[in-house]
Amino acid sequence: MNVPLSSPEITQEDIKEVMDVLKSGRLSIGPRIEEFERLIAKYVGVKYAIGVNSGTSALHLILRSLEIGEGDLVITTPFSFVASSNVMLFEKALPIFADIDPNTLNLSPKAVNEVIENLRKGKMSAGKINVDPSKLRAILVVDVFGQPADWDEFEKIAEENGLELIEDSCEAIGAEYKGRKVGTFGSAGAFAFYPNKQITTGEGGVIVTNDEKIHILSRSMRNQGRGEGDEWLTHSRLGYNYRLDEMSAALGVSQLRRLDAILRKREKVAQIYNELLSNVKGIETPYISPATTKMSWFVYVVKLDKNIDRDKVMEYLKENGIQTRPYFLAIHLQKFYRETFGYSEGYFPVTEDVSKRTLALPFFNNISREAQEYVVEKLKEAIEKFCR
Ligand SMILES: Cc1ncc(COP(=O)(O)O)c(C=O)c1O
Missing domain, CATH: 3.40.640.10 (Type I PLP-dependent aspartate aminotransferase-like (Major domain))
Structure with missing residues (x-):
């Protein structure tokens, strides 16, 4: 798929x-x-x-x-x-x-x-x-x-x-x-x-x-x-x-x-991922603050545990037809910012830690439950394989 x-x-x-x-x-x-x-x-x-x-x-x-x-x-x-x-x-x-x-x-x-x-x-x-x-x-x-x-x-x-x-x-x-x-x-x-x-x-x-x-x-x-x-x-x-x-x-x-209907659809897709991922070890699902009275889901980003090799997980998912992305790579560590401002690792530890572990899963209005189940199944396999 x-x-x-x-x-x-x-x-x-x-x-x-x-x-x-x-x-x-x-x-x-x-x-x-x-x-x-x-x-x-x-x-x-x-x-x-x-x-x-x-x-x-x-x-x-x-x-x-x-x-x-x-x-x-x-x-x-x-x-x-x-x-x-x-x-x-x-x-x-x-x-x-x-x-x-x-x-x-x-x-x-x-x-x-x-x-x-x-x-x-x-x-x-x-x-x-x-x-x-x-x-x-x-x-x-x-x-x-x-x-x-x-x-x-x-x-x-x-x-x-x-x-x-x-x-x-x-x-x-x-x-x-x-x-x-x-x-x-x-x-x-x-x-x-x-x-x-x-x-x-x-x-x-x-x-x-x-x-x-x-x-x-x-x-x-x-x-x-x-x-x-x-x-x-x-x-x-x-x-x-x-x-x-x-x-x-x-x-x-x-x-x-139809924005409101679209946001409802995306909320449902997010809830299905939350449900499918609820017992998956090694994964943290998105945190929603109590101050967020309405979420406008743009992407669905999970955090992998530190001992999981994200690159290999992404590669495995790609081999199985699933596109993912490491949203975001820290801005201060982008080549242009390193060269212009002299930034290196260590300036912003929380950002650096998070940006090494995040993974955006396929997420769009009309993704089927079947496709979501397939993504989660392959993700589970990848985590088991690439846990260091
Ligand atoms: C947080 C943020 N700021 C700015 C932009 C820039 O928007 P655009 O790609 O339409 O120029 C984006 C778009 O991806 C974004 O996610």
């Missing part, structure tokens, strides 16, 4: 919506992006949504709208997709990593407080690069794997220290923290719609915010810096082409209509 890691759910209705755009001839800057933005803003419960061509673009425009620039410091997690830190480097700002909570795998508020304290004492650097502590500007928090971070704590820390709070919810659309939807914390949030996400636009992302300045600036910058009153060939500020096209927006509208 072949079981892919993920698979987008594309219905006849989705296809019709995209075909209608193609037939209309209006392929960019049209009514569908406006509709998508209106529906996202309503769903999340914010004033503004700005559609862009990726989650990375969304985060980049948030940083630029907050005027985070050269030498500025942004505290963030090393356990994430690399884009959440890369966007700082686009602007010559510096990510200052803090370690994660070993259970939720989200940024640890305690670790963030320690970093702030060390910065104030002049004891903190970005790897081997010296930093100016007076340039601490923001905290960028990621809702990892669809689970909200500890937002009460981060709001408190941001307020006490006069910092901007940025929400990377690229993996978490629809998730709720103590009854409140992600995307509503901090100055602005980002969602992403790559085909492995809960809903997809092909490539795409969106900024959500209640801040009018972020709304105006990011809307202008996604469109080559054209401002209010600008013509096609006049540009008020530096901008990019980060626009989301009409086909993608129409697919987004169609997918968004």
